[in-house]
Amino acid sequence: MSVPFILFFTCSAIAVLGALLLIIAREPIHSALALILVMVSLAVLYLLLGAEFIAAVQIIVYAGAVMVLFVFVIMLLNAGVEQRTNYSKLAKFAGVPLGLFLLLEVGHWMWRSAIGSTIANGPGALSQTSISTPDLSKLLFHDYLFPFEATSILILIAILGALVLAKRGE
């Protein structure tokens, strides 16, 4: 057992636990904390994969901004304990089992699929060098310039939408 393995397994265990907690917790805040946990551990995994920049962005944007927003809203609305109503029989009897099935299915497939194995010893799999941020930025601002602009417009629209909705809310 080398360091990367230990890191990987601990972090993945934390992530899965966090996800589980997210599901079973009744207190929205707890769910939020669990999700933050998942995100942080994912960030560590990104580091393990050599994507430092992504890791940083993951924490800054997701954990640092989005989730703060969530927590903020939870506090604002003072969201109490979630009541487990079951108006939707379909969701109760079909949905959850199917979701479980989906989980197992995809997981199993990923595990033993040829894709997984080929990737396991794929070209980049064994190289531990971290991804250089300049290359990433080149890619982002040259090859993907148009999508980038598009997303910026998307964000602008999102801001406006949020403003309008909030105003109406008041």
Add this chain to the structure above:
Amino acid sequence: MFILTHLWIILALPLLGAALNGLLGRNWPKTAVNSVGVGSVALSFLCVLELIREFLQIDASHLWFQRYFNWISVGHFTVDFALSVDQLTIVMLLVVTFVSLLVHIYSIGYMAHEGGYYRFFSYLNLFVFFMLTLVLAANLVLMFVGWEGVGLCSYLLIGFWFLKKTATDAGKKAFITTRIGDFGFTIGILLAFWTFNSVDFGTIFSQVASRQVESVTSIGTLTAICLLLFAGAVGKSAQLPLYVWLPDAMEGPTPVSALIHAATMVTAGVYMVARMHPLFSRAPLAMFVVALVGAVTAFYSATIGLLQTDIKKVLAYSTVSQLGYMFLGCGVGAYAAGIFHLMTHAFFKGLLFLAAGSVIHAMSGEQDMRKMGGLRRKIPVTYWTMFAATLAIAGIPGFAGYFSKDEILEAASKGPQANFWLWLLGLVGAGLTSFYMFRLVFLTFFGKPRYDEKKVHVHESPRNMTVPLMILAIGSVAGGWFAAPHLVGGTDYFESWLHPVFASYQVPAQVTQQELPAGEGEENGGVQSSQGMELLRALTGPPVIAAVLGLLFAWWFYIRKPDAAKRAMQKMRGLYTLIHNKYYVDEIYNALFIQPLLWISTNVLWHTMDEKMIDGTVNGIAHISRETGGQVRELQSGNARSYATWVVIGAVGFTVLLIGLWMVR
């Protein structure tokens, strides 16, 4: 060479007039409408004259062909918008533009008090446009366009007074009946294309020239094509058995009857047959059919004409029979004669109709001859012009009709496809023609007035109506004199003018000897006999005798002893009623075709097919979808978690599918 290269101008002018009048004319003053309507036709008439001048300068041995743009191009089926000119076209152009010009002028007076004045003129112009298209067309399809176009205009104009049920019915009848023939015509065109890989006259003819003549017994493609095309002609030119629409078409305004149903449109069939003569000449059977139909129609409708009391109906039937003569002429191979008769007939029949119109105008709308009489003094111009026309149509020597009809009958007796019985029919028909025509004249203009003179005050028509009458009168008197020299063994100028057209695609030698136009044939005969004898023989020929007999009978029955007519009727009542009811043809058609058709379309097509099947399916589908929708909409429970579940179900299904595919691969 301007017009020759820009033939389209001749077409464009009337079309322009039609467009202007039809689209803008509603609010224009009458004078503006007149100037547009008449002006456009007059201009195109002038263009035609110019065209002739230019045409005389070029080598006119073959078809003058002008291609403007490619109109349809599907696979190797290509149709150009192409126009062509030759002597035959020239004649037709002259007739059409000239007569329609006169009719336009006449209409100014005749329609003066009618509503929809601009509409009338726009229709007339449109008709002229289509007629000219038909005449100038250089391929079958374009010709067909004109063909249908004139049909359309005829429909519109017959039903011009669309508030009058009978008028609209007559319009529909005309359209539908013609359509039956056109069906054959269409198939004929397709067959022609299938055979010659082209619809272009030039190409077709050049290919035909190399073809074998099909004997009467063996029916080949040519015969089939000819017969199909002729079916169209039968419809359009009101021959047996499709003539029924023409008499009813008299519901339309009289100028229309004069222009469309006497002078131009109805002769389109004849023109077409003459135009396609290379095919017909090589399909003797078709020729015979044409001749037969023509002769029988000529005789048959003449008999009907005998007893008609409506002045326009008489003229209508006479038109039918005259058309029969034309076909007879074409059928026996004397195309020139047919066309010649077409031209003269255009003059005198147009004149007759216009004059009749003037009479009706004078009688302020009365059309029944039994309520007329003694108009001779009151409307002299009309009387004289009409009398001249009558002489012409009756075939009294010296007048236009005489020459043309004489040539036809001569061809029927001595021509290549001479046939005694056809000739006999034609002859008797000629006699009957002169009888009923003079009957018409006598009933209308002679004897005592049979209308109450206080109510109706008869008046001569205005100048712009009488002038065309006079002009046409001149035409119908002198129109035949081209052929005059031929009486004394000279050449027939009309014949020789048209000769290049009909000589260009002659059938092989041994036939040509007979196929030569009657003129030359006559000359050969004329060598040994002296000109005086010749003239005498011509003047005392059977047709003349028949005509004179008809005249005398008419005089006897309607002037000398008016009651003799009645006694004659008493004598042969059965025949009388039969003829008086037009041989019950309309009733027979009604019983044979219309009623079954009605029954089928009502019970089968409407109640069963449409209501039960189609509506049933449609409504059923609607019902089913409504029901299912009613069931399915329960899914939209408004509970987001259920929706989420559906999403997940979809995801699972998709994943399973992916894995399955991957496993298969």
Add this chain to the structure above:
Amino acid sequence: MNVVPISYYLVLSAVLFGMGAIGFIFKRNIITIYMAIELMLNAVNLAFVSFARAHNQLDGLVFVFFVIVVAAAEAAVGLAIVITIANNRRSLNVEDVNLLKF
């Protein structure tokens, strides 16, 4: 062997995604449902990154960026909507917000 095989990461991302889906159905609180969605997005991101690493191509990371951006925008608008809903319906339970139905 000193490096974690990529397939491990993929399995992890699959598992997380599945759990996100389950949460998406199972939770009733609108906000937590949003969180479940975010979880799924994260799982996808992980898959992206690991694929990018596997093929030594950075494009995957770029996609991660876009996913994050979209997630942020979605969170902004979505939470605004949540606030409005909470103000109007006085409840955050999805199953109480069911006016829009047949």
Add this chain to the structure above:
Amino acid sequence: MEFITQHAVLVVSLVKIVVLLFVLMTSLAYLTWFERKVVAHIQSRWGPYYVGAHGLLQPLADGIKFLFKEDVTPPTADRLVYLLAPFLALSLAMTTLALIPFGPLTGPHATVFGQPILVIANSNVGLLFLFAITSIGVYGVALAGWSSNSKYPLLGGLRSSAQMISYEVSLTLSIVGVLLLAGSFSFNGIIESQKGGVIHWHVWPQILGFLCYITAAIAETNRVPFDLPEAETELVAGFHTEYSSFKFAMFFMAEYANMITVSCLATILFFGGWQSPFPESWTWQLYLPGAGLVLLGLYCAYDTAMHMRGLARVQLAVVTTLALIAGLICLSHSALPIVQGPFWFLTKVILFLFVYVWIRGTLPRFRYDQLMSFGWKLLLPVSLANLVGTALVILLVKRG
């Protein structure tokens, strides 16, 4: 021994962490003393005076007091989160310091077993990580506010989270200008890019960015004039109203740790980090640290002799001797190069801390709406403009 050589990373890092923690704790403690003193002098008071000479033992006393106070947890509080919040706050606040380089990473005596001494974690995206950690720092406050389940803390938490989110944006943006100039995310890169004395520091081109940064930083650390989350006049004590004893102390330490971090960051980004303001050629500057300490020692000696009585005199004597010894060590030839970096760095940081305290001593508190409108309507546009301008200039310079 060979264990150490084999697992150099592990061992050295551990040692460094321990040392840093110790230093940090004490400095935090004495930061409170420092603040109180300075504020007191600004307000022309004496400040802590009786516990030890110049109240030098005051922090110790406070610490003991916090430790021995009863730890109250409100019954309606969400225990887990209530407990979690202060730890989160403090640990995150301290973690950031692991990324800060206090001196050159290479050079004579700068490394042990190939590991740099003066920085714990050296990453080439260190700045990003620092931001990552600080961005999570919000949770400490927010959760504390929420979990203690009473209205003042809740309001405090709301305020703080809102305030931190809003000011984080302009904080980040104000820095990007520097990043553009330096062309690197790593602290070393940034510091190296300001080599060669005062004139090359980034403050001058980025003066606007610096002002934005310092404002945003103060707001980010909930300090006066932006300390609305704990505005005692409005919400009794803001988010930590319900907290008592050591949890409360943790929040305090977290706040001071944040102050230190932010000051370090300012030093690194705008003031050339551990580099001396003077050009290399002036060799006498090497003796400055030693000289400074010796002078301090001498002053203390004088003070001891003149004013102090009894126990205080003993203490101050100890301080004096310590200062003198340290100064002598610093003057010793072998230690000269090592102390340069830390010396300058700490001096600058202390200056910044002084500025902090100074501001606290002078400025009144903002109103909440003022805070928000200031953050969004003034700070953000200005920092954006600064960023754009910088980018344009750099582009033009690069082009021609």
